[in-house]
Amino acid sequence: MHPTEVHLTVAVVRYETNRRSRVGVASSFLADRVELNETPVPVFVSSSHFGVPSDGAKDIIMVGPGTGVAPFRAFMQERVATGATGRNWLFFGDQRRATDFLYEEEWLAWQSSGQLARLDLAFSRDQAEKIYVQDRIREKAVELWAWIRGGAHFYVCGDAKRMAKDVDAALHEVIAQQGGMDAASAIEYVKQMKRDKRYQRDVY
Numbered sequence: 001m002h003p004t005e006v007h008l009t010v011a012v013v014r015y016e017t018n019r020r021s022r023v024g025v026a027s028s029f030l031a032d033r034v035e036l037n038e039t040p041v042p043v044f045v046s047s048s049h050f051g052v053p054s055d056g057a058k059d060i061i062m063v064g065p066g067t068g069v070a071p072f073r074a075f076m077q078e079r080v081a082t083g084a085t086g087r088n089w090l091f092f093g094d095q096r097r098a099t100d101f102l103y104e105e106e107w108l109a110w111q112s113s114g115q116l117a118r119l120d121l122a123f124s125r126d127q128a129e130k131i132y133v134q135d136r137i138r139e140k141a142v143e144l145w146a147w148i149r150g151g152a153h154f155y156v157c158g159d160a161k162r163m164a165k166d167v168d169a170a171l172h173e174v175i176a177q178q179g180g181m182d183a184a185s186a187i188e189y190v191k192q193m194k195r196d197k198r199y200q201r202d203v204y
């Protein structure tokens with residue numbers, strides 16, 4: 001959709017240590033210091049295994065809280081630009097809907113046009129108890145299993161330490177419960193999804 005542009009989704013690294021505020025070198029440069037239209041620094045693009053199915057008729061399920069949503073915006077752009085007929089489902093989460101619903105207008109427009117078949121949101125700090133993407137995954141177990149059984153590809157992007165592990169556990173649970181499998185069979189089912197490149201992760 002944007003052949004001459006690279007789009008970035010950047011969370012600025014900010015933290016405190018020894019009672020001093022610190023910021024990440026690159027992320028705060030991009031967010032706070034580089035001027036509009038300035039030619040900033042040389043960069044390179046590295047290629048990635050992480051991409052839409054070559055068969056546009058396949059359904060895709062995308063789990064991308066926080067900056068993890070970045071590649072899925074590109075997935076949608078690619079699928080719309082190429083006229084892919086498979087359905088698209090996004091699970092997105094962040095702290096607060098009012099300030100952290102990244103690319104809200106784009107997701108809502110794709111939802112209105114029917115290009116995004118399903119959109120499930122988990123804003124963790126808009127209520128007393130935490131709600132995360134894996135809670136939405138569990139709530140939608142029946143439909144999720146129907147998509148997966150029908151051949152959908154399942155993608156996860158974002159935080160590796162906690163989120164990706166918890167989403168992986170939720171996926172195993174949904175498959176075991178809805179597919180009527182014991183834990184070992186669910187593990188084998190997910191392994192086969194990975195071998196078939198139907199379960200892909202880009203986590204950091």
Ligand SMILES: Cc1cc2nc3c(=O)[nH]c(=O)nc-3n(C[C@H](O)[C@H](O)[C@H](O)COP(=O)(O)OP(=O)(O)OC[C@H]3O[C@@H](n4cnc5c(N)ncnc54)[C@H](O)[C@@H]3O)c2cc1C
Nearest residue numbers: 009010011013015017023024025026027028067070203204
């Ligand atoms: C595959 C991959 C994909 C990624 N995709 C994205 C993306 O799409 N968007 C995005 O924003 N980020 C992404 N990240 C994370 C991103 O790489 C880092 O946030 C970024 O490199 C930080 O660079 P910086 O120069 O701003 O920070 P740096 O100056 O390098 O500072 C980061 C360092 O600060 C220190 N630090 C940070 N927090 C604390 C703390 N609380 N206490 C003490 N020390 C701390 C740590 O030593 C840390 O290594 C991705 C990472 C990987 C590996």
Ligand SMILES: NC(=O)c1ccc[n+]([C@@H]2O[C@H](COP(=O)([O-])OP(=O)(O)OC[C@H]3O[C@@H](n4cnc5c(N)ncnc54)[C@H](OP(=O)(O)O)[C@@H]3O)[C@@H](O)[C@H]2O)c1
Nearest residue numbers: 011014065066067068093094095124132133159162163166
């Ligand atoms: N130092 C800071 O203040 C600060 C702030 C934001 C991000 N960061 C760092 O910046 C990087 C990128 O962050 P990001 O923007 O991509 O967002 P992120 O930190 O990955 O958070 C995105 C969403 O995921 C939620 N979350 C937390 N634990 C989860 C879990 N186990 N399972 C599922 N969801 C979970 C968060 O909720 P809760 O946070 O409400 O638990 C938030 O709603 C991360 O490395 C993060 O640690 C630092």
